[in-house]
Amino acid sequence: MLQEIAEQPEALVRTIEAERTKISRLGKFLKDRDIDLIVLVARGSSDNAALFGRYLLEIKTGIPVSLSAPSVHTLYKAKLKLRHALVIGVSQSGEGEDVNLVLEKARNCGAYTVGITNEPAASMTHIVDETLVMHGGRERSVAATKTFTGQMMLFYMLAAELGGGSPDLTYQAIPDFAAKAYEQKAALLELVQRYVFMENCVVVGRGLAYANAYELALKLMETCYVVAERFSSADFLHGPLAMVERHFPVILFAPPGVMLPGVRDLIGRLKELHADTLVITGDLEAAAACSRAIIMPREIDEFLAPIPYMIPGQLFAALLAEAKGLDPDAPRSLSKVTRTL
């Protein structure tokens, strides 16, 4: 897992280089089809990448996005009106039976289908109209890292094309930012010692960083066996806040941008409740108000933050697992490809 975390800057460069031409062509083709709905279908970490894609695509293209509920198709056998829809399946292995079945059914309903996978020969590629590949190299760790950020990168590239250029989506800068974020490793090696006895926590993010909260929580659950809840900073205030008592651990993603004022307010609220807060942020005010902070380079803006901000999260989970005496590469009860319908 640690090795695959380190590989990400290079893998991201490969993804951009290898898929740029295809995505540019796909973007032009899709613009002519007048897509009025995008449906994303995935499980596990890939579903967290889809959650990121959901925000980015809606914001940048104005096309409504729905995260698919696979059972509607696989078990309730519904036939949806999808004639003007683009349906994108996301699966590291490309072998997720439920994801593939939804893609097949969506195609039968008239949707244009795209598969996002790390395995260019996977079953998924024979079902969909077009395949986008992460080029992450084989992922050996059960806990996905490089394929997760690779999936996010493909969503950047697709959003930039479908959104008509989107000059602020300079995703080419992301691999370098990811490399800089990785430099936190030594500091994190020390930091995780403080969390060795943490049994549960809440991870908070919102908007474009919402998926980061989901993904870090999932990494903490699968590699550290921590009961990690995930919320948007808004949803957290609608009920779950009641759980927070003195020393309750809350991890927050606080990149710059439109979400920052809300996250700062939440940090203030958590301070009154004497919660224990760890923030991943480029904002020194947010950092100063928290129990601990992982400081990110200030030049990373909100649209480019999700991938570089994920790296210290991944390192935190992998290093904490080791500090707890666990093997992050072999989580109990799990295997790499999970079969569900």
Next chain:
Amino acid sequence: MLQEIAEQPEALVRTIEAERTKISRLGKFLKDRDIDLIVLVARGSSDNAALFGRYLLEIKTGIPVSLSAPSVHTLYKAKLKLRHALVIGVSQSGEGEDVNLVLEKARNCGAYTVGITNEPAASMTHIVDETLVMHGGRERSVAATKTFTGQMMLFYMLAAELGGGSPDLTYQAIPDFAAKAYEQKAALLELVQRYVFMENCVVVGRGLAYANAYELALKLMETCYVVAERFSSADFLHGPLAMVERHFPVILFAPPGVMLPGVRDLIGRLKELHADTLVITGDLEAAAACSRAIIMPREIDEFLAPIPYMIPGQLFAALLAEAKGLDPDAPRSLSKVTRTL
């Protein structure tokens, strides 16, 4: 909270009687508009009701449903393609600023908008094209119960109209089933003693019962301060299962129907891991395989189960809070109307 839980069968009858004519008219009107997307927007318990609505509406109408990400509209200021969309806001108070703002923006984008609320004079009613009211009577408890099931009932009525009759959606039977479910109260009063020292747990449901898992987890977080995670039985296998060790508490909704085989498989898996399982089910095999069971009447089918299966969940949370010496009506750190953008 306990009083409002008890009021539900009557409140549900009122909802059906008061809104039937209006929803029938609305259904006919919407059929002529050729809706090709339904967007649901809500927070907290109302968002859990929307999650139920999402499954029911997709399955019964074939129209794709998206759960709105409010920040896309309120903070990122995106303008979505919503000309053929039906956008439904759900808010107990009808005063949720973010929900109302999304409704306003959706209407400006050409969507037909509907508000679901318990307060017929709320701000929301002045924004939307049509209002549906729960008629639950004023809800005093911070933890929503009767307004949650009232919202679910309005989704039944809407799905039956938009789905062209749907003869299996005999929602008129639900209030009686809810009354029967309430008869579990005495048994639950004893059962909760076993969970007084539970600090965290996972709640599992899937498909039409997925929202039940979200809502029970939220009730446990806000009234019992239990760190309660929520998953579909499929998502739970994609990573979070690693958290489960001997005596780890897992609460499962297992109504009859297409989801039952998968839930039974999961129960088997949890048994091997020596988890502590509590199941709410009408299926005696599932009940026998769990540490504890709340047995539901067998005549409740999968489409009618979500409301009656919620009642013992609500009772469990309210009674457990009392058993823990907490006041379920006054959760710390919360107020009835939460303002977020």
